[in-house]
Amino acid sequence: MSYLFCMWLVLLILGLVAVASNPAPYFAALGLVVVAGAGCAVLAGFGASFLAVVLFLIYLGGMLVVFAYSAALAAEPHPEGWWDVSVLEYVIFYLVGVGVAVAYFSSEWYNYLLPVVSVCKEFFVLCEDVGGVGVMYSLGGGLLVICASVLLLSLFVVLELVRGASRGALRAV
Amino acid sequence: MNPYVLSILLISLGLGTTLTFMSSHWLLAWMGLEINTLAIIPLMAQKHHPRAVEATTKYFLIQATAAAMILFAASTNAWICGQWDINQMSHPLTSAMTMTALALKIGLAPLHLWLPEVLQGITLTTGLILSTWQKLAPLALIIQTANNTHPFLLTTLALCSTLVGGWGGLNQTQLRKILAYSSIAHLGWMILVSQMAPQMTIIALITYIVMTTAAFLMLNNINSTKIITLASAWTKAPALTALTCLVLLSLGGLPPLTGFMPKWLIIQELANQGLAATATIIALTALLSLYFYLRLTHALTLTLSPQITNATTPWRTPNKQPTLALSLFTIMATCLLPITPTIFTLMT
Numbered sequence: 001m002s003y004l005f006c007m008w009l010v011l012l013i014l015g016l017v018a019v020a021s022n023p024a025p026y027f028a029a030l031g032l033v034v035v036a037g038a039g040c041a042v043l044a045g046f047g048a049s050f051l052a053v054v055l056f057l058i059y060l061g062g063m064l065v066v067f068a069y070s071a072a073l074a075a076e077p078h079p080e081g082w083w084d085v086s087v088l089e090y091v092i093f094y095l096v097g098v099g100v101a102v103a104y105f106s107s108e109w110y111n112y113l114l115p116v117v118s119v120c121k122e123f124f125v126l127c128e129d130v131g132g133v134g135v136m137y138s139l140g141g142g143l144l145v146i147c148a149s150v151l152l153l154s155l156f157v158v159l160e161l162v163r164g165a166s167r168g169a170l171r172a173v
Numbered sequence: 174m175n176p177y178v179l180s181i182l183l184i185s186l187g188l189g190t191t192l193t194f195m196s197s198h199w200l201l202a203w204m205g206l207e208i209n210t211l212a213i214i215p216l217m218a219q220k221h222h223p224r225a226v227e228a229t230t231k232y233f234l235i236q237a238t239a240a241a242m243i244l245f246a247a248s249t250n251a252w253i254c255g256q257w258d259i260n261q262m263s264h265p266l267t268s269a270m271t272m273t274a275l276a277l278k279i280g281l282a283p284l285h286l287w288l289p290e291v292l293q294g295i296t297l298t299t300g301l302i303l304s305t306w307q308k309l310a311p312l313a314l315i316i317q318t319a320n321n322t323h324p325f326l327l328t329t330l331a332l333c334s335t336l337v338g339g340w341g342g343l344n345q346t347q348l349r350k351i352l353a354y355s356s357i358a359h360l361g362w363m364i365l366v367s368q369m370a371p372q373m374t375i376i377a378l379i380t381y382i383v384m385t386t387a388a389f390l391m392l393n394n395i396n397s398t399k400i401i402t403l404a405s406a407w408t409k410a411p412a413l414t415a416l417t418c419l420v421l422l423s424l425g426g427l428p429p430l431t432g433f434m435p436k437w438l439i440i441q442e443l444a445n446q447g448l449a450a451t452a453t454i455i456a457l458t459a460l461l462s463l464y465f466y467l468r469l470t471h472a473l474t475l476t477l478s479p480q481i482t483n484a485t486t487p488w489r490t491p492n493k494q495p496t497l498a499l500s501l502f503t504i505m506a507t508c509l510l511p512i513t514p515t516i517f518t519l520m521t
Contacts, residue, residue: 143201146192150208153185156178160215 005045011038021090024079025071036060048129185212193310199247199257206310210236217295228294235287242274259317268321278311281330281360282337289353301389304356305382319367327368334361339461346400348392355424358462370442372520377435384424384432387506390499391417403473408486418474419507425466426459431509
């Protein structure tokens, strides 16, 4: 389990490096797929399996597909790979940065990491995240109403920004 | 824009700031900030013009970055200290990160570079909302977290802001950029005392809002965004032009006007705290700001170009624009200094 877990964490970091270093949106989308998948695996490993499924379905299944689709329509036809010198510089820079941070924080951050893995989970019938869902719908009802109204607001915002071919805001007319 | 959509956006703008004001929990405060950002975006891109859209995009990217940093700092704080309370963000790492993110949100130097660019791209009325109402929520958070922030960070941000706000405005010919730099400089004054006397921050904020509202409304009334059009402003509204000069000098902080009050009280507070060097530096940087306000005043009222206006002068025709808010804010921006003790007692 620990080895598998380490693999997911390393994959998460490598995916983030891939997103941050490459300017082409195709490869950024690919890196985000890796990040989202590995992140969901890490969440599931920490015991938040419901949260992991929600994140996987909504983020990867919904948002990222639309992003990849629109990127495929808009991006340049000859993107740079990770082995071009301009991108490779960033890859090496970020990897060295991560290595330095790990070397610097390895003694103290492990203490923060360790208790999260198993916070007295033997005492609960439900997982923490399933319990959290219940609390969200009972105690956090008011906040859910606000969240729903913000979703409505963002619908209006997006419609106002992109409506009409002649009044399209995102291109010069 | 459809009036229904406009009212939804304006109500949401109010809701975001109110949520941030009332929250003691970082997550709710973050939600309020995000609602604010979302609601202002269609207002900024209202004129479908490439410059406005560019400004909107820049604003959205910067605000989203700052909000993500705030969320990151708050969740890190919850991870380390186990609580989400705004007043008790005691870990030095997270409080410094939060203050940096809030500085990015309201445009304090050295994180100010987006503000002049964004303000230059949008209309004067939207610019007015951006430089007054949009500052309220982050400033409320700054006042609440300033107690736990390292004073060095606050003083650095403040002195950088007043210096950059003065220097950056020196060679500008665009009025909206000058107002943006004036905003940066004023925010620097507010941040400087936010730790030792938060009520001074509020006094400075109120006077800044009054003065900058008067300035924006006046420029909107004479429909001018460049210094060169200021020179012919007297043909449109002679009395208003004379008053604009006073409002600009009030922004600069000259004694018989309202703008002197926050500077006076803040420098007094700094002297009481024994920070003579800081007080001297910040008073000297105010001179830089005063220079470009004087330059505007010079172009506006002190010179008259030696030419004959060969059209009917527009001031002979009645002005159809609403002037109630303009007159109220002009009076407040010029005449509030005598009631300084009242305001001071009200705030403390």
